[in-house]
Amino acid sequence: MAVFTPVSPEAASALLHKLHLGELIELRGIAGGIENTNYFVTCTAGEYVLTLFERLTAEQLPFYLHLMKHLAHAGIPVPDPQADAHGEILHSVCGKPAALVNRLTGHSQLAPQPVHCAAVGGMLARMHLAGRGFDRQQPNLRSLAWWNETAPLVLPELDASEAALLQAELAYQNHVAESPAYAALPRGPVHADLFRDNVMFEGEQLTGFFDFYFAGVDTWLFDLAVCMNDWCVHLPTGAHDARRASALLQAYEAVRPLTAAERGLLPAMARAGALRFWISRLWDWHLPREAEVLTPHDPQHFERVLRQRVAHPLVPSAYASTCLSE
Template sequence: MAVFTPLELGDISQWIEQDFDIGQALEIRGIHGGIENSNFFLDTSRDGQKHEYVLTLFERLTAEQLPYYLELMRHLANQGIPVPRPIENNQGLILFEIKGKPAAIVTKLPGLSRLEPAANHCAQVGEMLAKMHLAGAHFPKVQANLRSLSWWQKTVPQVVGHLDVTQAQLLTSELYAQENFFHSESYAALPQGASHCDLFRDNVLFDPQASHDPSQDQLGGFFDFYFAGTDKWLFDLAVTANDWCLADNKQDFEPTRLNALLEAYQSVRPLTKDEQASWPMMLRAAALRFWISRLWDFYLPRDAHMLTPHDPKHFERILESRRTL
């Protein structure tokens, strides 16, 4: 999350009070982190109680693309998956416009991110990810993952010139390998459906219990669905594993957490034989996707308040590690 378009309370207070049934707007605060949209915490007061929401202005996604993400969140919330629920205005709409940008308001989930997760956190994430996949299996809208192969093919030529010879060779050779994988019969056989596609540690919240012991944390929910798409569920799982289950060297897997994630996921939705066989290549695909996007954000940045691009080297090292599996 980040702020590209500044927003003040006076810009929205009258709109909130007239068009919504969520009370009086009290405060709006920009959210630091992330790289795509302008995000704000929105506090309101209704019936003497304080309520918390997240207001997002979409900087790249269009009003035509956004219904997929917002309606997916509403669908999952209705299925009991802990995700932000889009807030309707008094006309029943969930997509709006602020300062010429598409915008939405969603509920704020409880809890905090565990950026150094233990096995119990990975297990809860794996179990809920599988439940989310099954809950979204009958979601009627279809929209391709906008950061998948076709985007990689378009973006690699824009960033490869910034790399040294060894990096460029790694990038282009892996893209070639993934093109072959994506066009294979084994890839076509993989089950697919609505996927988060960006389930990093900072997109999951855990609700600490009274003891404040992290081992007793309960999953608060998944958020930031604005990279979601109709994709292979195995890709979603690989993205998650590549971030949640890293060893101390930040590139190889830590076996205990990886096993916890995979066993919990498969307790709900066992992987097919095709998925098991495709796992190594899909881990590479997930690493490549984020190496490319971080190269793009690093070398072709946009102006924004509160934005710090991620280091591309992180996923370069992960890709190198996954190529040895």
């Protein structure tokens, strides 16, 4: 959610008029994130978020926008893309593909307690099940193929220890991906970036998931692992928090129990989730793009998470037993 492309009030007003949403009251750029240009838009019809897509193409974008529509209509609290008179939800602003979605209420919970993690786990499972009826297909564009392509670009920037970890983990993940157990994992549309700053709460009430622009068809277990790697870790060290992990996992399984294959591969997918974000943060840190508002994330955080996941594998049953013993 950075600002790469400046949007004038006139350009925003033109889109609002096209969508019959009234007059522009305020347009404010959003700092944070690193992929797209984002603005808060206040108009006479309400509060919205305008996104201009800087990397995704007009051919790729319908998957994300129609997935959000599908989930919103299925009762999952996600932003609903606004359509014009012809039903089109992909627009153009300042020469870039763009979307306008309703702004969710609430705030991000950056210091989650087990109750917040349970809410996220239950809603994530509901989202996975709701996605089964979605008929569009697009792979997770930041999955193993992208890791294999991007790792050589960042390796020259790493010290010997970092390079050894990256190469070893990439080899391990390629090995896992070739296994029959991995092929047996349930799949469907996934968020793939469900961090604390992509979920809204009002108190302990979850009010929405947003920022679906890394979504794609992948294993549900990978999505769950990415989520746990952010919601259930001690940020300074990357170590997992057993109480939060137990709350999230139990709430998820109350809606959609994990299969035996998923239980067996949770440790590997937790490592995969950490590797994915370590590589992408290395890429953004060492090969940044120009933007008016841009703060790249420190890649060392997910290096720490990955080292923790290798040294201390995540085992589903351990969360429940640890939580009960406390």
